[in-house]
Amino acid sequence: MIGKNVVTDFSARAVEPVIGSSAFVHPLAAVIGNVIIGDNVMVSPGASVRGDEGQPLHVGNDSNVQDGVIIHALETELDGKPVEKNLVEVNGKKYAVYVGHRVSLAHQVHVHGPAVIMDDTFVGMKSLVFKSYVGSRCVIEPGVLLMGVRVADGRYVPAGSVVKTQEEADALPVITDDYPMKDMNAGVLHVNKALAKGYLKQERS
Structure with a gap:
């Protein structure tokens, strides 16, 4: 489903998602409201990108939103006024959630704004x-x-970690050449860009 959000006291406008022409949104995914999705993005079955509370939500070029992923956010507006504490700023623009370029969100990831990746x-x-x-x-x-932390560039977070203080986040290990998952994203990006291209071609044939 791709469609507009509804008008409420925390969302003054009904907005249609803006989706890149080379992105593929599976029919069993939901992309609703004030959402910006770039080019070559794969949105898989069961994913929910719902810009009807916090908004806008941004997913950059060449990224992927895999099965069961949820992107949502706390309200960014109330009675026509911005809720600044729930907004993030990237490159001079404000978002509820900003997911950058060439980002992989694997199965059942939950990104809840305010958040930046x-x-x-x-x-x-x-x-x-x-x-x-x-x-x-x-x-x-x-x-x-x-939750409530800032992770520096080039760090990894070990599986199962709960990171809730900035001290814990600052102590996260740096990715080195011998880190086993350092090239994980490249393969995931390759697969999902090919899937987006293939499913889009199939849909249009």
Whole structure:
């Protein structure tokens, strides 16, 4: 389903999603409201990208939103006024959730705004990113919880970690050449871009 959000006291306008012409949104996915999806993006079955409370939601070029992923956010407007504490700023623009370019959101990831995930980052299965900033070239291993923290560029978060203080986030290990998952994102991006292209071609034939 691709459609507009409804008008409420926290959402003054009904907005149609803006989706790149080379992106593929599976019929069993939901993309609703003030959502911006770039080019070559794969949105898989069961994913929900719902810009009807916090908005806008952004997913950059060449990224992927895999099966069961949820992207949603706390309200960014109330009675026509912005709720600044629930907004994030990237490149001079404000968002409820910003997912950058070449980001992989693996199966059942939950990104709940206010949240930022910058370019070339992999987020592993069943992880939660809430009220957090994740830098570029990071690896979030499966089953991680990030809440209220800022993860620097080029760090990894070990599987199952619960990171709720900035001290814990600052102590996260740096990705080195011998880190086993350092090239994980490249393969995932390759697969999902090919799937988006193939399913789009199939849909249009």
